[in-house]
Amino acid sequence: MLELIQQGFADAFTLTNIGFVLLGVLLGTVIGLLPGLGSATGVAILLPVTLSQEPLTALIMLAGIYYGSQFGASITAILINTPGDAASAVVTLDGYTLARRGRAGAAIGISAISSFAAGTLTIPLLMIFLPFLSSFALRFGAPEQFALALFALAAVAGLAGGHPARSLAMTALGLIFATVGLDPASGLQRFTFNIADLAVGLDLVAVIIGLFALSEVAAQAGQVRAASGLARIHGLWPVRQDLRAAAGPIGRGAVLGFFVGALPGAGATVASFMSYGMERRISRTKERFGKGAIEGIAGPEAANNSAVNGAFAPLLTLGVPGSATTAVLLGAFLIFGITPGPLFMTDRPEIAWGLIASFYLGNIALLVLNLPMAPVFAQILRIPYYYLYPLIVAIGVLGAYATANNPFHMWTTVAFGLVGYGLLKAGYPLMPVILGLVLGQIMEPALTRTSQMSGGNLLIFLERPISAAFIVASVLVLVVPWLWGMARRSRVATPPDLVKTLDE
Amino acid sequence: MxxxxxxxxxxxxxxxxxxxxxxxxxxxxxxxxxxxxxxxxxxxxxxxxxxxxxxxxxxxxxxxxxxxxxxxxxxxTRRQGGLQAGDGRPAEPRGEGIQERRLTGPGGGIALLQTPAAKSLAVLGVAAVIVLLSGVLGLLLSIAIALLGLLVGFERVSLLRAAVVTALAVLAMWLVFDYALNVPLPPLQLGR
Missing domain, CATH: 1.10.287 (Helix Hairpins)
Incomplete structure (x- = not known):
């Protein structure tokens, strides 16, 4: 295995790949800076730019975009108190307070150092974890695949917060979208309305651009705030006292984030909020949290970045994405003719280990490129939004076309932009739609194969230990948070404030 | 009743x-x-x-x-509907140091379009117009018209400034997609 790892590093550390990872981190940071446009949108919009590259180079660039957009979102959270995406929301609590005190540079510096340290520390964890998970996944048959995907969907609804019923409704909608096109078993055309382009199903990238980019831009176009009070950035290198305060939270956040990120549905948002709650709980000076505590930035940022690494574990070994961004990445893998799953590490070791080695590149790029350039990135936040959103709309439509040079994909994007805008306005989360769409394409063939191998006996799911365990876990992950919420509501008479909620 | x-x-x-x-x-x-x-x-x-x-x-x-x-x-229930905390969207900022931007651009704008819903639907409409026109005018020209329309018509940006922004944006898109990536963008069909 050492040879494969060495080869991976040799493949990743070429001049071309280094150039593309730097470009990816740079572009990802710019996308991440724009409020509301998270890493999933960034990867989806920029996916067409990678299509002319070799698969490894393209995937390395996309991973760079993923890292960059997470960091960009944190800059926005610290400087203008508006998180670029949900995962960086918790950073506003202490990051923005520090920025208002004239320490925006230190806050951004701690954010970058925490991200770098956590990302670098957890890559070896990923390297150890992947072969074990792959060999475990080799025991999976169709029933286990179905049950695992079911667990991932249940986890999205159960762990993502908000309203579980709405998350479940959106998961169901995504599953319905997954059935558009030819039925995998019978070849029957379903929900195609005699449109030839729909026979092959909905294009994932076009759907994502519509749901995330177009609908979000439409929702924000009418109510956008400009960063007129943008905090000034002085001295990006934190003082020694800051670094000492950040060391513990970075270590704890890194480990917590990695394992939470590996859970389908939990992802970086849950990881960063959990890390903040944990740091506040174990702190001797809880009262500093929310008032500019370095630990309140270091822990969540470390968790946020290591969750990105963790999210690659189920994606690469099980072929199951745990978040919207990894769902887009799965789409990218498939576009390049690569199918992640139990055999991925053995069949395509050059891609697998090259990609993992490139994570080091991405993390280094974050530190050496993004940290010194943070003041430059901050200037992007001064550009009025009315110049930016027409460009995002245009690039989105162009990107949807460019993934397959098919004009129909542009219509798909516009239609899903409208659907996404309506759902946002009605208070429905959009991430489960994407996971439903992606996982539905795994679940239905698995269900059909299970039905064929068992002669129609669906109790087979409970007769096989691994699939039964996943089914039980799916029920638990849905029921336990609900019961927990009921118990809490009966105990707490008044709604707690955000910091108290984080504590819990 | x-x-x-x-x-x-x-x-x-x-x-x-x-x-x-x-x-x-x-x-x-x-x-x-x-x-x-x-x-x-x-x-x-x-x-x-x-x-x-x-x-x-x-x-x-x-x-x-x-x-x-x-x-x-x-x-x-009484407290329902709309977007609520925890729906997977970033938390709203709390105000300090942030100034509400005018709904329209520098020049003010049409009163009807000042409502957020109308503005949002207009954005989606413009995206649809790009797709509709692309079959006739080609994709880049459609994008140029849509960008110019949005900036001048909706955001009341001066024509000169909007033209410069549009030209630069379309040039960048042509460079990336057509020149660098060799994407066969839908061409101008009018008069062919």
Missing amino acids: HSVGAPPQFRHRVVRRCVLVLPHLLLAAAGTVVLLVSLDYGWFAPGGRTQPGLFPGIAAVLLIACAGSEAVRAGV
Whole structure:
């Protein structure tokens, strides 16, 4: 295995790949800076730019975009108190307070150092974890695949917060979208309305651009705030006292984030909020949290970045994405003719280990490129939004076309932009739609194969230990948070404030 | 019935409640349509094996149940509807150091378009116009017209500034997609 790892590093550390990872981190940071446009949108919009590259180079660039957009979102959270995406929301609590005190540079510096340290520390964890998970996944048959995907969907609804019923409704909608096109078993055309382009199903990238980019831009176009009070950035290198305060939270956040990120549905948002709650709980000076505590930035940022690494574990070994961004990445893998799953590490070791080695590149790029350039990135936040959103709309439509040079994909994007805008306005989360769409394409063939191998006996799911365990876990992950919420509501008479909620 | 002779406040509440319930009902209705179509595809074959309708059918039942329960919740509880905390969107900023931007650009703008909903729908409409025009005018020219229209018509940016921004944006898109990536963008069809 050492040879494969060495080869991976040799493949990743070429001049071309280094150039593309730097470009990816740079572009990802710019996308991440724009409020509301998270890493999933960034990867989806920029996916067409990678299509002319070799698969490894393209995937390395996309991973760079993923890292960059997470960091960009944190800059926005610290400087203008508006998180670029949900995962960086918790950073506003202490990051923005520090920025208002004239320490925006230190806050951004701690954010970058925490991200770098956590990302670098957890890559070896990923390297150890992947072969074990792959060999475990080799025991999976169709029933286990179905049950695992079911667990991932249940986890999205159960762990993502908000309203579980709405998350479940959106998961169901995504599953319905997954059935558009030819039925995998019978070849029957379903929900195609005699449109030839729909026979092959909905294009994932076009759907994502519509749901995330177009609908979000439409929702924000009418109510956008400009960063007129943008905090000034002085001295990006934190003082020694800051670094000492950040060391513990970075270590704890890194480990917590990695394992939470590996859970389908939990992802970086849950990881960063959990890390903040944990740091506040174990702190001797809880009262500093929310008032500019370095630990309140270091822990969540470390968790946020290591969750990105963790999210690659189920994606690469099980072929199951745990978040919207990894769902887009799965789409990218498939576009390049690569199918992640139990055999991925053995069949395509050059891609697998090259990609993992490139994570080091991405993390280094974050530190050496993004940290010194943070003041430059901050200037992007001064550009009025009315110049930016027409460009995002245009690039989105162009990107949807460019993934397959098919004009129909542009219509798909516009239609899903409208659907996404309506759902946002009605208070429905959009991430489960994407996971439903992606996982539905795994679940239905698995269900059909299970039905064929068992002669129609669906109790087979409970007769096989691994699939039964996943089914039980799916029920638990849905029921336990609900019961927990009921118990809490009966105990707490008044709604707690955000910091108290984080504590819990 | 209730609305005849009812006080305006009560009528307003009923209308508001209907607006809150409507999106959930629409979703449940969509689920019902999918369920009916799935029954047509068939759920199980005589031997117990699955048929093409089973998977979308189960998903439709789930959608109807969840959207239906949300409709009931929106209909009977006071604090409902709209986007709420924890729905997976970033938290709203709390204000300090941030100034609400005018809904329109430098020059003010048309009053009707100042409503957020109209502006949002206009953005989606412009995206549709790009796609519609691209078959005739080509994609880049359609994008140029749409960008110029949005900046000048909706955002009241000066024509010169809008033209410069549009030209630079379209040039960048041409460089990336056509020149560097060799994407065969839909060309101008007019006059061919």
